[in-house]
Amino acid sequence: xxxxxxxxxxxxVADAASIKRVARRIVETKQAGNDxxxxxxxxxxxxxxxxxxxxxxxxxxxxxxxxxxxTAGERISMALLxxxxxxxxxxxxxxxxxxxxxxxxxxxxxxxxxxVVPERVTRAIRDGQxxxxxxxxxxxxxxxxxxxxxxxxxTTAVALAAALEADxxxxxxxxxxxxxxxxxxxxxxxHVARLxxxxxxxxxxxxxxxxxxxxxxxxxxxxxPLHVRSSFSNKxxxxxxxxxxxxxxEEEAMEDPIISGVAHDRSQGKITVIGVxxxxxxxARLFEVVSSADANIDMIVQNVSSAATxxxxxxxxxxxxxxxxxxxxxxxAKDELKFEELRYDDQIGKLSLVGxxxxxxxxxxxxxxGALAAAGINIEMISTSEIRISVVTRAQDLDTAxxxxxxxxxxxxxxxxxxxxxxxxx
Amino acid sequence: xxxxxxxxxxxxVADAASIKRVARRIVETKQAGNDxxxxxxxxxxxxxxxxxxxxxxxxxxxxxxxxxxxTAGERISMALLxxxxxxxxxxxxxxxxxxxxxxxxxxxxxxxxxxVVPERVTRAIRDGQxxxxxxxxxxxxxxxxxxxxxxxxxTTAVALAAALEADxxxxxxxxxxxxxxxxxxxxxxxHVARLxxxxxxxxxxxxxxxxxxxxxxxxxxxxxPLHVRSSFSNKxxxxxxxxxxxxxxEEEAMEDPIISGVAHDRSQGKITVIGVxxxxxxxARLFEVVSSADANIDMIVQNVSSAATxxxxxxxxxxxxxxxxxxxxxxxAKDELKFEELRYDDQIGKLSLVGxxxxxxxxxxxxxxGALAAAGINIEMISTSEIRISVVTRAQDLDTAxxxxxxxxxxxxxxxxxxxxxxxxx
Numbered sequence: 019x020x021x022x023x024x025x026x027x028x029x030x031v032a033d034a035a036s037i038k039r040v041a042r043r044i045v046e047t048k049q050a051g052n053d054x055x056x057x058x059x060x061x062x063x064x065x066x067x068x069x070x071x072x073x074x075x076x077x078x079x080x081x082x083x084x085x086x087x088x089t090a091g092e093r094i095s096m097a098l099l100x101x102x103x104x105x106x107x108x109x110x111x112x113x114x115x116x117x118x119x120x121x122x123x124x125x126x127x128x129x130x131x132x133x134v135v136p137e138r139v140t141r142a143i144r145d146g147q148x149x150x151x152x153x154x155x156x157x158x159x160x161x162x163x164x165x166x167x168x169x170x171x172x173t174t175a176v177a178l179a180a181a182l183e184a185d186x187x188x189x190x191x192x193x194x195x196x197x198x199x200x201x202x203x204x205x206x207x208x209h210v211a212r213l214x215x216x217x218x219x220x221x222x223x224x225x226x227x228x229x230x231x232x233x234x235x236x237x238x239x240x241x242x243p244l245h246v247r248s249s250f251s252n253k254x255x256x257x258x259x260x261x262x263x264x265x266x267x268e269e270e271a272m273e274d275p276i277i278s279g280v281a282h283d284r285s286q287g288k289i290t291v292i293g294v295x296x297x298x299x300x301x302a303r304l305f306e307v308v309s310s311a312d313a314n315i316d317m318i319v320q321n322v323s324s325a326a327t328x329x330x331x332x333x334x335x336x337x338x339x340x341x342x343x344x345x346x347x348x349x350x351a352k353d354e355l356k357f358e359e360l361r362y363d364d365q366i367g368k369l370s371l372v373g374x375x376x377x378x379x380x381x382x383x384x385x386x387x388g389a390l391a392a393a394g395i396n397i398e399m400i401s402t403s404e405i406r407i408s409v410v411t412r413a414q415d416l417d418t419a420x421x422x423x424x425x426x427x428x429x430x431x432x433x434x435x436x437x438x439x440x441x442x443x444x
Numbered sequence: 445x446x447x448x449x450x451x452x453x454x455x456x457v458a459d460a461a462s463i464k465r466v467a468r469r470i471v472e473t474k475q476a477g478n479d480x481x482x483x484x485x486x487x488x489x490x491x492x493x494x495x496x497x498x499x500x501x502x503x504x505x506x507x508x509x510x511x512x513x514x515t516a517g518e519r520i521s522m523a524l525l526x527x528x529x530x531x532x533x534x535x536x537x538x539x540x541x542x543x544x545x546x547x548x549x550x551x552x553x554x555x556x557x558x559x560v561v562p563e564r565v566t567r568a569i570r571d572g573q574x575x576x577x578x579x580x581x582x583x584x585x586x587x588x589x590x591x592x593x594x595x596x597x598x599t600t601a602v603a604l605a606a607a608l609e610a611d612x613x614x615x616x617x618x619x620x621x622x623x624x625x626x627x628x629x630x631x632x633x634x635h636v637a638r639l640x641x642x643x644x645x646x647x648x649x650x651x652x653x654x655x656x657x658x659x660x661x662x663x664x665x666x667x668x669p670l671h672v673r674s675s676f677s678n679k680x681x682x683x684x685x686x687x688x689x690x691x692x693x694e695e696e697a698m699e700d701p702i703i704s705g706v707a708h709d710r711s712q713g714k715i716t717v718i719g720v721x722x723x724x725x726x727x728a729r730l731f732e733v734v735s736s737a738d739a740n741i742d743m744i745v746q747n748v749s750s751a752a753t754x755x756x757x758x759x760x761x762x763x764x765x766x767x768x769x770x771x772x773x774x775x776x777a778k779d780e781l782k783f784e785e786l787r788y789d790d791q792i793g794k795l796s797l798v799g800x801x802x803x804x805x806x807x808x809x810x811x812x813x814g815a816l817a818a819a820g821i822n823i824e825m826i827s828t829s830e831i832r833i834s835v836v837t838r839a840q841d842l843d844t845a846x847x848x849x850x851x852x853x854x855x856x857x858x859x860x861x862x863x864x865x866x867x868x869x870x
Binding site: 037068071072074075078079080082083086087093094097100101104111112114117138161162 | 460463464494497498500501502504505506508509510512513515516517519520522523524526527528530531537538540543564587588
């Protein structure tokens, strides 16, 4: 008998019919002899509806009250899901984050989990119940409700799985797990059976939206085996563990490093600060200013400075949403930073090739750049980690770039299974 | 400085605009120098919407889960109300029933309050905050959420007012308090400035829907001064306390006993069991059967038995909703009860005249019956308490009966102020 934590997102419980479908899925797992703990998000548009209501009242809602408001969403979905399971003849009980022992710090709206004391969940399991737990929420030391911010429900599921020492944490989505590229862009995208935490982290950070970075980090730290799978099929999805895929023979590996996939991200913009004095401390001061605007910067490139002028250019990418505030902050520091010009470009795309197999294979970069050149695509920025290479291109070239790289690295599947599932890749 | 508990029902917080209006009202009270604790119901149709969702999932939802589901409603309204007050520049914090220390037994869906430990509310007041508390809900000894059933928010407000030793518990509605009759039926209905708990209990029990019986009982037990008033005006409403209105001189009182008002109820049905053996124990057994069907019976009349047959008829009234199940239960016991025929009549109306002033005034009944006779209305059943006389009439005669009695007892107002407020009387 295994203990399985299953997490269902908002689109899986968007209405009564979906909730009943998810309930049948849970009951199957339970009746197969497993102990089941379920983490559920708010139904479909509930959170947006609540945000809209708050917006009609005020533009500056106290964060504490906003968290109380938003946690109503999971309260509704978890109770309905428990009812639906009960209707199928299986005992089920729902628990709020507080009741499930999800303790957090006091940062309303983006709280961090400080501990999990799932006594009531453990008792429910022992009593043969399916325990339904509200995702995205916890309680702080004041006894107030907090929300965990983006990716909160995934994080709740992983944290509970860690605390309960679950055999697996299943993250349900609408596709059969993770693919070597977004099937909407690359119809030949290949299903990926296994990934390491590191590979998954890179994919999540580089724009693959199935798993949230934070949940993967939590899973890696506590060695929680993740299983990303479809709620519409019983196929094995993608397992994320700390065990790398068995490498091929050394000879094959030399020629053909193992690549997990190609991620892409269209949501970034690029700021270029032109004509900055190339003296020690300039970059540091620039990024202090950027950081004061709370921007989450990603890639940074500094050009070789001109010997004639002693000036250099610094470019960096950041989420488009952070663009305006960051530009404003840099502009305000113009006298101090002494730059000549400030440019903003939101028409960029980022492609990332991820795979533990590229660690010791310098040929990967050359192959990547070659594939892009053959497709006539210009590279604007490059950044690398041990298991990733990212390049920035024009936004309009991104789809072509992803397909070219996917083919060049031999990732195209023999049959295009992803298409069968409508592959949203999100 | 006074401590005021204000309760706003679902129609007062039906949408963002209403919530802002209520917030202004609360802020006025606070800025007038009072400490304010607010109890709020779920927004308008929220509870019905949630019940509908549950109905789409199952017909037999576990009561515990139903309570978790429904309490999402107040969570939303209280957070939005706190935001709206905050927007007006006044500090406010919302508290769930649990956070406000509303402890209940474990009867989900109809829990009774077992204690109130409002530490967090007290601290909020001391900190200059307006404390917003979710009505209708509490927490049981298992740490689970419970709902208080019908009239729950009124009861929450009174219980909190008692625990906090508040100077007044204001129950906000859409009319200026209680009237001598339903203004929809009697345009000349008079506003009642003061009532005793007993009078209010009789009125509430007899169909006046402004205050819930249970909340009035709670207020009487803990001597909480209630103030029923309109959220649309600043007029004094109806005060409910244990101090009777100053009686007139004895001579005047003899002629004109003080009557609080005329209540009416159209929601009952009448069951008549015909040809029951008039022997000891028959009635007892009949009402054991009725009670097993969970019917909430009201008036009971047993006719004088026929000397010829030794048989009698027993009639009783009960909520129409309880009719079918009760008839079924009696029919099933026919062999044992040995009655001849069973009749059901849902076309009845009940009129109740209430007033502490009638206690020692036998002339009241005669005057009541005379007024109905003069209006050509037949009386089908009569029941009395110390401060109330109720009669059953044909449903179609009820409005005429209420007007006739209202006029006969000199209750008609000189001017018809009730009409100004659209008087729903609910």
